[in-house]
Amino acid sequence: MPLPTLIRPARPEDLTEIGHLLALAFDEPVTRWLVPDPARRPVVMPRFFAAVAGDALATGTVDLLCDAHNGYPFAAAVWFDHTRPTGTGLAPGHEPDDERWERIFGAELDRWEIMDGAMARAHHPGPHWYLMCVGVRPQLQGQGLGSRLLTHRHTRLTSDTYLEATTPDSRRLYTRLGYATLGELPLPAGPTMWPMLRPDDVPVEVDVDVDLSLPARRPVPTRVW
Numbered sequence: 001m002p003l004p005t006l007i008r009p010a011r012p013e014d015l016t017e018i019g020h021l022l023a024l025a026f027d028e029p030v031t032r033w034l035v036p037d038p039a040r041r042p043v044v045m046p047r048f049f050a051a052v053a054g055d056a057l058a059t060g061t062v063d064l065l066c067d068a069h070n071g072y073p074f075a076a077a078v079w080f081d082h083t084r085p086t087g088t089g090l091a092p093g094h095e096p097d098d099e100r101w102e103r104i105f106g107a108e109l110d111r112w113e114i115m116d117g118a119m120a121r122a123h124h125p126g127p128h129w130y131l132m133c134v135g136v137r138p139q140l141q142g143q144g145l146g147s148r149l150l151t152h153r154h155t156r157l158t159s160d161t162y163l164e165a166t167t168p169d170s171r172r173l174y175t176r177l178g179y180a181t182l183g184e185l186p187l188p189a190g191p192t193m194w195p196m197l198r199p200d201d202v203p204v205e206v207d208v209d210v211d212l213s214l215p216a217r218r219p220v221p222t223r224v225w
């Protein structure tokens, strides 16, 4: 039985919560490669995700899937509009801002630069919307919320969409949603990412935004960090 949820665009006042949500969701090999010290990850990753989500509010959109009853965010998807040239030749989300990234990453800045450079070089050249990241709170993963959130955006876009899958599991989900793998992006002595493209003519199968007819089922969300 699906959770009663609604999807809304994020606002600036949501950014701190989005940073925490995505940092909790992204407990996976690429994040562990990016910030190897587990004690540093809870410091670095919420600030990083809040920063990219803030960028997306300016040049794209951040979709939030929330508890329909109390508005608590369960999942977030950070999208950049790359249907128009940026002027820098780089995809939105990959524009350099050394001081800001240095402040956020500190000792791990070189790792971010390696990863960001690899993603930027492989980035799909044509017009598209770029899914920089999507995450569901850990205790709610595998219940269809991520699919619902992505389908919501797919139904509203009339361009190709592009992303980098960071795990074999998420790659399988994206394949199911119509994305094709373009290649491999191995990180030095680390995990592999997969650039993926979804042509805009792939049919969308479902779009369930809100289902208020169902009884509330309230998970108890916890913030670990």
Ligand SMILES: CC(C)(COP(=O)(O)OP(=O)(O)OC[C@H]1O[C@@H](n2cnc3c(N)ncnc32)[C@H](O)[C@@H]1OP(=O)(O)O)[C@@H](O)C(=O)NCCC(=O)NCCS
Binding pocket: 025, 026, 027, 028, 133, 134, 135, 136, 137, 140, 141, 142, 143, 144, 145, 146, 147, 148, 164, 165, 166, 167, 169, 170, 171, 172, 173, 174
């Ligand atoms: C990837 C993610 C957004 C998918 O959302 P979701 O609500 O868990 O996924 P759904 O229930 O809609 O679909 C399930 C599918 O998602 C994929 N998936 C990826 N990571 C998963 C996870 N941690 N738990 C469950 N499913 C996951 C699987 O393909 C799964 O299908 P399966 O039943 O064949 O294994 C979510 O699992 C998540 O936040 N994962 C951690 C962060 C991450 O990896 N983000 C994507 C990086 S590109």
